[in-house]
Amino acid sequence: MKSIHKNFIATLILGLLFSFFLPWWNVMVAAFVAGILFPLKKWLAFFTPFLAIFILWSFQTSIISASNDFILAKKIAQLLYVNNTILLIILTGIIGGLAAGLAGVYGKQFLNILKNQPQ
Amino acid sequence: MKLFKFLLSLIAVIAVFYALNNKFGDVPPLGHFLSPQTGFWQNEESDLPAETLSIEGLLDEVKVYYDDDLIPHVFAQNDADLYTAQGYITAQHRLWQMEFQTHAAAGRLSEIIGEKALNFDRTQRRKGMVYGAEQALAKMAQDPETMSLIDAYTNGVNNYINSLNPSKYPVEYKLLDYKPELWTPTKTALLLMYMTDMLAARDYDLEFTNTLRKFGKQNFDFLFPDFFDVNDPIIPKERDWSDINPVKVEVPFSELPKDAIANTFEKPDPNNGSNNWAVSAAKSVSGNPILANDPHLSLNIPSIWYVMQLATSERNTYGATLPGALGIVIGFNNDIAWGATNATRDVKDWYKITFKDSTRQSYLHDNQWKQVTYRTEIIKQRNADSYIDSVAYTHHGPVSYDSSFNTNNELVGYAMQWTAHIGGNNQRTLLELNKSKNYNDYKEAIKHFVAPAQNFAFVSREGDIALWIQGQFPNKWEGQGKFLMDGSNPEHDWQGFIPQEHNAHILNPERGFISSANQHPVDKSYPYYVFNDGYEAYRNRIINDFLRSKEKFDIEDFKNLQNNNFSLKASEALPTMLNYIDPNKLSAEQKRIFDEISNWNYLNNTNEVGTSIFETWFSKLYELMWDEFDSEAQALKKPFTYQTIYILNNYPDHEFMDIVDTPQKETAKELVHQSFIETVNTITDWQNKNGSYNWERYKATYVGHLLQGLPAFSRFNLPIGGNGDNVNATKKNHGPSWKMIVEMSNPPKAFGIYPGGQSGNPGSKYYDNLIDDWAAGNYRKIIFMQFPNEPEQPMNSQTLKPKN
Numbered sequence A: 001m002k003s004i005h006k007n008f009i010a011t012l013i014l015g016l017l018f019s020f021f022l023p024w025w026n027v028m029v030a031a032f033v034a035g036i037l038f039p040l041k042k043w044l045a046f047f048t049p050f051l052a053i054f055i056l057w058s059f060q061t062s063i064i065s066a067s068n069d070f071i072l073a074k075k076i077a078q079l080l081y082v083n084n085t086i087l088l089i090i091l092t093g094i095i096g097g098l099a100a101g102l103a104g105v106y107g108k109q110f111l112n113i114l115k116n117q118p119q
Numbered sequence B: 001m002k003l004f005k006f007l008l009s010l011i012a013v014i015a016v017f018y019a020l021n022n023k024f025g026d027v028p029p030l031g032h033f034l035s036p037q038t039g040f041w042q043n044e045e046s047d048l049p050a051e052t053l054s055i056e057g058l059l060d061e062v063k064v065y066y067d068d069d070l071i072p073h074v075f076a077q078n079d080a081d082l083y084t085a086q087g088y089i090t091a092q093h094r095l096w097q098m099e100f101q102t103h104a105a106a107g108r109l110s111e112i113i114g115e116k117a118l119n120f121d122r123t124q125r126r127k128g129m130v131y132g133a134e135q136a137l138a139k140m141a142q143d144p145e146t147m148s149l150i151d152a153y154t155n156g157v158n159n160y161i162n163s164l165n166p167s168k169y170p171v172e173y174k175l176l177d178y179k180p181e182l183w184t185p186t187k188t189a190l191l192l193m194y195m196t197d198m199l200a201a202r203d204y205d206l207e208f209t210n211t212l213r214k215f216g217k218q219n220f221d222f223l224f225p226d227f228f229d230v231n232d233p234i235i236p237k238e239r240d241w242s243d244i245n246p247v248k249v250e251v252p253f254s255e256l257p258k259d260a261i262a263n264t265f266e267k268p269d270p271n272n273g274s275n276n277w278a279v280s281a282a283k284s285v286s287g288n289p290i291l292a293n294d295p296h297l298s299l300n301i302p303s304i305w306y307v308m309q310l311a312t313s314e315r316n317t318y319g320a321t322l323p324g325a326l327g328i329v330i331g332f333n334n335d336i337a338w339g340a341t342n343a344t345r346d347v348k349d350w351y352k353i354t355f356k357d358s359t360r361q362s363y364l365h366d367n368q369w370k371q372v373t374y375r376t377e378i379i380k381q382r383n384a385d386s387y388i389d390s391v392a393y394t395h396h397g398p399v400s401y402d403s404s405f406n407t408n409n410e411l412v413g414y415a416m417q418w419t420a421h422i423g424g425n426n427q428r429t430l431l432e433l434n435k436s437k438n439y440n441d442y443k444e445a446i447k448h449f450v451a452p453a454q455n456f457a458f459v460s461r462e463g464d465i466a467l468w469i470q471g472q473f474p475n476k477w478e479g480q481g482k483f484l485m486d487g488s489n490p491e492h493d494w495q496g497f498i499p500q501e502h503n504a505h506i507l508n509p510e511r512g513f514i515s516s517a518n519q520h521p522v523d524k525s526y527p528y529y530v531f532n533d534g535y536e537a538y539r540n541r542i543i544n545d546f547l548r549s550k551e552k553f554d555i556e557d558f559k560n561l562q563n564n565n566f567s568l569k570a571s572e573a574l575p576t577m578l579n580y581i582d583p584n585k586l587s588a589e590q591k592r593i594f595d596e597i598s599n600w601n602y603l604n605n606t607n608e609v610g611t612s613i614f615e616t617w618f619s620k621l622y623e624l625m626w627d628e629f630d631s632e633a634q635a636l637k638k639p640f641t642y643q644t645i646y647i648l649n650n651y652p653d654h655e656f657m658d659i660v661d662t663p664q665k666e667t668a669k670e671l672v673h674q675s676f677i678e679t680v681n682t683i684t685d686w687q688n689k690n691g692s693y694n695w696e697r698y699k700a701t702y703v704g705h706l707l708q709g710l711p712a713f714s715r716f717n718l719p720i721g722g723n724g725d726n727v728n729a730t731k732k733n734h735g736p737s738w739k740m741i742v743e744m745s746n747p748p749k750a751f752g753i754y755p756g757g758q759s760g761n762p763g764s765k766y767y768d769n770l771i772d773d774w775a776a777g778n779y780r781k782i783i784f785m786q787f788p789n790e791p792e793q794p795m796n797s798q799t800l801k802p803k804n
Helices: A003-018 A026-037 A042-066 A071-079 A085-116 B002-021 B030-034 B079-105 B109-126 B129-141 B144-163 B171-176 B185-199 B205-223 B426-434 B439-446 B539-548 B555-562 B568-579 B588-598 B610-625 B641-650 B668-690 B695-699 B771-775
Strands: B052-055 B062-066 B072-075 B273-279 B290-298 B306-311 B316-321 B330-333 B336-342 B348-354 B362-365 B368-371 B373-381 B384-393 B399-401 B412-418 B454-460 B465-470 B505-507 B513-516 B701-705 B715-718 B734-736 B739-743 B749-753 B796-802
Touching: A003 A026, A003 A042, A003 A085, A026 A042, A026 A085, A042 A071, A042 A085, A071 A085, A085 B002, A085 B030, B002 B030, B030 B171, B052 B079, B052 B144, B062 B079, B072 B079, B079 B109, B079 B144, B079 B171, B079 B185, B079 B306, B079 B796, B109 B129, B109 B373, B109 B384, B129 B144, B129 B185, B129 B426, B144 B185, B144 B426, B185 B426, B205 B348, B273 B454, B273 B539, B290 B330, B290 B336, B290 B454, B290 B555, B316 B749, B330 B739, B336 B439, B348 B362, B384 B399, B426 B439, B439 B454, B439 B465, B454 B513, B465 B513, B513 B539, B539 B555, B555 B739, B555 B749, B568 B588, B568 B610, B568 B641, B568 B668, B588 B610, B588 B668, B610 B641, B610 B668, B610 B695, B715 B771
Parallel strands: B052 B796, B072 B306
Antiparallel strands: B062 B072, B062 B796, B273 B290, B273 B336, B273 B513, B290 B734, B290 B739, B306 B316, B316 B330, B330 B336, B336 B454, B348 B412, B362 B368, B373 B384, B399 B412, B454 B465, B465 B505, B701 B715, B739 B749
């Protein structure tokens, strides 16, 4: 398995796991840890955790909301001026993904700094 | 380079964390708010009740059945459990509303929404809202039984709050980014104060003082008579008052202060009012008394009402509750039914206070300098330092207006005296009404009710019908409290109260019906002073005329009357208005509108264009007639609608018809003509912009979310007719907030509906599911379960168990 796959799966699983006991920033912790365990190069360090959490959050919210006919999602979409539940779900994915992506990059940079320390 | 990248990524992580973890302006903290696990997504659910719950403090099991509208039918084995369950279940559906309303009452909105609420909060504090709630709580605390039940209710609410995972906080908490705090008995008192402020805070003393000074006594009495020329009072004119030996108060020989201030507190909506009526067994088709009630309030969602059945083996009561208060407020049991309308009465007076010096530590009263006490009001503000306001209290009450609020003379203040500050055990009235079995129980129960005074309509299975106008009313000398009074003169003090048993009431009147619609409570023969400071003049006459029109009535008649859209106001004003228009002088467009209004039937139905034209026309005419009152320098009160139409019909050449700003002398004819031309312009502009101006579209009734009408959580453009002066008193954002009809068969047969839904969660299908039927004038047949039967149809059931 390539690092990119490992990082992707680790972010997903950790994100799911941490969500049971951490607030919303569980996705940042997940991506940070995955970034240390499975460092990726350049833009992949951002986009892999971004995609993992984008998929996780949009999938979870779609399931939750569909089971209630999107009643609240429609109203919140109006409230946040996105006016469309699909866009709201995408926005949710992007927000989670953005936080995770940056945390993933930071994880990698953190690892680099550690490696750089003189023994 | 590595260090640079490290720092850059660190900064980026911190920045995104900060940005998504905090609220900016009206944007909620997006990380929290959108997270699938903690965000609003967790509120995307339709209130399926858990099968069993354990609740601390319960003595026995409580069984709850939820019907198709999510109305809980609660069966407990003792009173304490019943009210614990009521607290828990209400909080389960209405927690945010319960807290928000009591925060509003207490002047604590700045804590939640910041500085923009500061003026509102200061106003609440200066009205003595918290002070009044404390007085009420002190009164309730003297009654151990009431207090123990309030404690049980509190415990129920707090069990729910404590069981709540933050991810399940109502969505408004997430939107505004704050947390619920624990419920307290003070909050129950604050909720009752919130209602009192809504219903018993209307007074025009300061406006009347300015109006009197500006126009003189003769004009004032002409514009504001103590009685209109028509009066169909709540207590029928036939009532003989010889059973009452009144306590007389003498009118003092003294001057009233002539000054008053420019800006006064915002008044509660003048439309806050209600209808209730009942027919006796003899006047009922089925031979059972029937009662109807519909309180008219702002159309808010979550609704002010939450419907419940509350039963133990000793009592079984159904009706509308106020989230935050115990028991049913308007409802019925197997033996009685009752309904309340607001008994508007002047129970708030103003006194001019003369301070000794600018330190304002003492004030003049009875030729002595008396000590001022100060109440420190600390208003916490979100993202800012607390605001501290010191409010002076005299023996009258809080000095609401002084040089730190709305005036600039350091030596003068204006103190409020208000029955809401007396403190009363209103909660006991509700608790006792719930279990009343007959007229005597009802009569005893309502005695504790101090403010807001209500017209309590009553029917019993035994066949009694009755109506008491209950509240604590100052016994005033003639004219007392109409205008600002002299706070230093002891003769201007309230001289005592009308003895409770002298409150106007009627039992089993000969006419076979009782009714009230916020009109004048009595005629001139009532031996205590009551003056008209804005009594409703139309709905009551339509209701009474209808109830006099036939021998016998049934539930269908009652429904039709509640949904009646006839405008008596229009029928009394429009003929005169039309008379003054010469159709030959109109343009084609004006002629078209003139024909439409000429052919109108006075019904404010959804499809009528006549209503839109009339209402626009009349309001423009009203403004033109009373242009003398347009003043920025001082608060004035324009005459009430009834008197306006009376003057229009009978005094077309009166000097008030003149438009002050024009050199020529106008009469009613010119005003009617001018306002009609303006109306045509307004209507055609509207039509060009929006299309058909039928009443449904022109009025555009909406039910607004309690948080400043948040559009996403509100319902707009409801297809409903009616207007403030119709029995169906539905205005743009105001109307029948709980429509109930009860026939005292065995068991009672009842219908009810309200513009909202049981759940306060905008994500629930029960959030607004009753609105469409409400707008259509439909009712839900009430499921009134008998104790301890199982439900006739399958229902979701829930067991509340004591926690070990």
